[in-house]
Amino acid sequence: MGKKVMFYPGCTLKGVAKNLEDSTVESARVLGYDLVELPGWTCCGAVYGLAQDSVKFTIANVRNLIKAQNFGKEIGDNRLLAVCSMCYNNLKRAHIDVMKNRDKLKTLDLFMDEEANYEGNINVMHYLQFLKNDVGMDKVAEMVKKPLKGLKVAPYYGCLLLRPDEVAIDDREDPHILEELFEILGAEVVDYPLKNECCGSYHTVDKKEIVGERTYKLVSVAKGMGADVIATSCPLCFFNLDKRQEIAKQKHSEFEHMPIVYFTQLMAIAFGLTSQDVLHFDKHYISPEEVLQKWL
Amino acid sequence: MKYTITKDPHEDERVQKIIEISGQNIFSCYQCGRCSSGCPMAEFMDVLPNQVFMFLQEGDVDTLLNAKTPWICAACFTCTVRCPVGLDLAAVMEAIRELQLRKNYDYVDPYKVEDREELPPIAMVSNFRKFTP
Numbered sequence: 001m002g003k004k005v006m007f008y009p010g011c012t013l014k015g016v017a018k019n020l021e022d023s024t025v026e027s028a029r030v031l032g033y034d035l036v037e038l039p040g041w042t043c044c045g046a047v048y049g050l051a052q053d054s055v056k057f058t059i060a061n062v063r064n065l066i067k068a069q070n071f072g073k074e075i076g077d078n079r080l081l082a083v084c085s086m087c088y089n090n091l092k093r094a095h096i097d098v099m100k101n102r103d104k105l106k107t108l109d110l111f112m113d114e115e116a117n118y119e120g121n122i123n124v125m126h127y128l129q130f131l132k133n134d135v136g137m138d139k140v141a142e143m144v145k146k147p148l149k150g151l152k153v154a155p156y157y158g159c160l161l162l163r164p165d166e167v168a169i170d171d172r173e174d175p176h177i178l179e180e181l182f183e184i185l186g187a188e189v190v191d192y193p194l195k196n197e198c199c200g201s202y203h204t205v206d207k208k209e210i211v212g213e214r215t216y217k218l219v220s221v222a223k224g225m226g227a228d229v230i231a232t233s234c235p236l237c238f239f240n241l242d243k244r245q246e247i248a249k250q251k252h253s254e255f256e257h258m259p260i261v262y263f264t265q266l267m268a269i270a271f272g273l274t275s276q277d278v279l280h281f282d283k284h285y286i287s288p289e290e291v292l293q294k295w296l
Numbered sequence: 297m298k299y300t301i302t303k304d305p306h307e308d309e310r311v312q313k314i315i316e317i318s319g320q321n322i323f324s325c326y327q328c329g330r331c332s333s334g335c336p337m338a339e340f341m342d343v344l345p346n347q348v349f350m351f352l353q354e355g356d357v358d359t360l361l362n363a364k365t366p367w368i369c370a371a372c373f374t375c376t377v378r379c380p381v382g383l384d385l386a387a388v389m390e391a392i393r394e395l396q397l398r399k400n401y402d403y404v405d406p407y408k409v410e411d412r413e414e415l416p417p418i419a420m421v422s423n424f425r426k427f428t429p
């Protein structure tokens with residue numbers, strides 16, 4: 001049994017992004033950590049409310065933080081890990097917001113009558129921060145069994161790991177945490193100039209043509225830089241960059257498809273975890289199987 | 297483009313409401329254009345991000361309520377982190393949407409969304425949060 005750390009999976013990981021959940025939990029297990037799902041967690045709401053005069057979008061997040069506060073005391077650890085960029089951003093922003101604006105916290109504590117008050121000591125972390133700061137990249141390096149030698153990876157951060165500043169896990173204009181990880185996994189990192197540019201996000205629901213155009217640009221540039229795959233941490237970036245290639249191809253006949261993967265899948269593969277129970281390639285629109293064949 | 301400022305924008309109720317909801321002093325924008333130059337959605341917009349502040353400073357809220365721009369912004373926060381005076385334009389875009397959403401306006405009708413089966417929850421949850429009351 002590894003050391004227990006609280007894990008907030010989020011609703012998307014429980015279905016369409018099973019490939020992200022299992023590769024995260026299983027890669028952590030190899031590193032000696034047991035990611036325990038936060039009991040009773042609820043959906044975080046994905047986007048943080050920006051209206052200053054409302055706490056509507058903060059309720060679910062603070063409720064989750066209170067659940068973490070209770071469970072954290074049981075297991076003796078105050079870290080709450082998320083791997084979905086949106087879940088991370090949302091939980092972290094809520095924590096910072098109510099710590100800065102105590103009147104908001106007071107309103108929420110009064111509103112959530114049955115629950116304990118939020119004491120403010122939950123450390124919301126993204127899995128990448130956990131790897132770098134708590135596990136240590138040298139420990140990750142130790143566990144690499146099948147170096148991804150020759151695989152050219154374009155790291156894609158998107159928006160919510162880097163913006164706004166208060167939640168940035170790395171330099172927002174020139175992040176390197178994914179690059180560092182992929183180099184340790186033995187892969188060749190592509191210097192990807194669009195790594196922190198937005199994919200179009202939730203417009204994929206009602207304006208998918210726009211997202212198709214964003215995907216066309218993001219994937220074509222990665223291809224032009226010589227990448228074999230784009231690696232991300234967000235199930236929405238993943239869906240947009242993967243599935244919306246269909247639209248990109250319809251609009252631009254010269255467009256060439258490229259598989260999209262989660263950074264955790266690459267880590268799992270390098271650790272020798274190649275079972276489809278962990279990787280779930282059936283969740284991909286463009287299968288990465290051919291590109292990754294050498295290491296599977 | 298030619299327009300006449302007929303009323304002090306500081307006294308315009310809807311400008312004040314946008315300031316209140318967003319928490320941003322829209323009068324501090326000095327039109328450097330940095331928000332627009334880095335905006336990944338600018339090519340799809342009818343009013344550029346810096347122009348949003350221009351119209352607000354002139355008290356022309358109608359143009360913004362009729363524009364596509366607030367509904368094209370993806371809340372990616374690129375402008376927010378780069379603005380030299382620290383304005384959170386993403387929050388201002390949200391305030392303009394809120395002016396309409398708070399009147400029980402549905403920009404997206406969840407029942408009319410195509411390919412609902414294949415969309416991940418994260419896409420629908422975020423979209424409906426931004427585009428429905």
Ligand code: SF4
Nearest residue numbers: 010011012046086087
């Ligand atoms: S970000 Fe999305 S997937 Fe994550 S919990 Fe929130 S709504 Fe669900």
Ligand code: SF4
Nearest residue numbers: 158159160199201237
């Ligand atoms: S889904 Fe797109 S918009 Fe969202 S964080 Fe990822 S890159 Fe940004």
Ligand code: SF4
Nearest residue numbers: 325328329331346379
């Ligand atoms: S970056 Fe800031 S100051 Fe410059 S135009 Fe945009 S909002 Fe105004």
Ligand code: SF4
Nearest residue numbers: 335369370372373375
């Ligand atoms: S938050 Fe909106 S306006 Fe600002 S850069 Fe992103 S898409 Fe453009």
